[in-house]
Amino acid sequence: MPTIPVVRDILSANERLGEENRKLLERYHICAVNVMASPGAGKTSLILRTVAALKGRLRVGVIEGDIASRVDADRVAAAGAPVVQINTGGTCHLDAPMVGAALEQLPLAEIDLLFIENVGNLICPVEFGLGEAARIVVSSIPEGDDKPYKYPGIFAAVDAIVLNKADLAPYVAFDRPAFWQLVGGLNPTAPRFEVSCTTGEGLAPWIGWLDDLVARVRGAA
């Protein structure tokens, strides 16, 4: 009896549809960023801060992924960005078909930078490309400095690492050098940002990195 590689098939189908998303995004010169993190690390807060910082300069759109609810999409819509909420209905990550369906609902000609906020999960989203130009992970100080050690796959896979909730550093035991040393062992080249989405500190280098990324995507298109 022949082997039946079901998982491989699912991933291949996802890759195929991810490529379709990628081509569609390229046609509209949209730079898409897949934002991954634990629940409550600050993905939505980072997106809201970025929407505000880029206002009048780059047009930001957002796809919100959650297993349930639309609270994040409501917050983004209130900030004036076009947004589509995906409710995965229990699935622990976004996949390319879900994002493809969401892209059909967005005014693509009016978007320069598209954030795709993944389901809060440090494990499963890594396996599923969505057609994005870049993937980032948001980690946060109260989660602890051992996260790269315990979830190495996501820290190794991303194009940038944002360490959020810097304002809470005085109140928790978090060894910054140890955290970045673990990150460096997994991903020596990805840019690193330390920010607080509550106070706004540290956001300028992150915004600069996004500016470069958008310019690069436009240059390649």
Place this chain on the structure above:
Amino acid sequence: MPTIPVVRDILSANERLGEENRKLLERYHICAVNVMASPGAGKTSLILRTVAALKGRLRVGVIEGDIASRVDADRVAAAGAPVVQINTGGTCHLDAPMVGAALEQLPLAEIDLLFIENVGNLICPVEFGLGEAARIVVSSIPEGDDKPYKYPGIFAAVDAIVLNKADLAPYVAFDRPAFWQLVGGLNPTAPRFEVSCTTGEGLAPWIGWLDDLVARVRGAA
């Protein structure tokens, strides 16, 4: 061509092996608690506080689940509790076969209360029973008060809810009544605990609940 319900089969196999774990635990009068949470919510810290609080009264054993590393198991071993580390090698939750293999490595005759610390994930672990007597979720103040709204499945499924990092409440915007109201809508009967595993505050009612649970499991055996 007949339908092939692969997912159902996996879950049924897990249930079958979960029942075997349950019978083994009952034979040794062990009360097993499946501890679920986001990455960094404080599962290991809660276990360490509990081991210390129960010292000389109940014998606590621990199964540590992580996709990689053994840092948590090292911390538990240093506290003097028998511990087995499961590295799932990428899988985003524990399952009954993994726990069954870990049980073979533990001195079961010397354990009253067994914590099974699941992989840091608010979604996938809920689907997989391990043979435990109770399931709990640890949520934490810095994760935000909207977590029950966004991850309803786990809050509805558990037998108790522990809200950790109470010491950080002065530094973050967290609406306690809103959080517990959301929890109440999903799970009106589960006991609720607010604790800080950093300062030790609020732990007494949690320890009392565990005492009752252990007594109940012994009474049923």
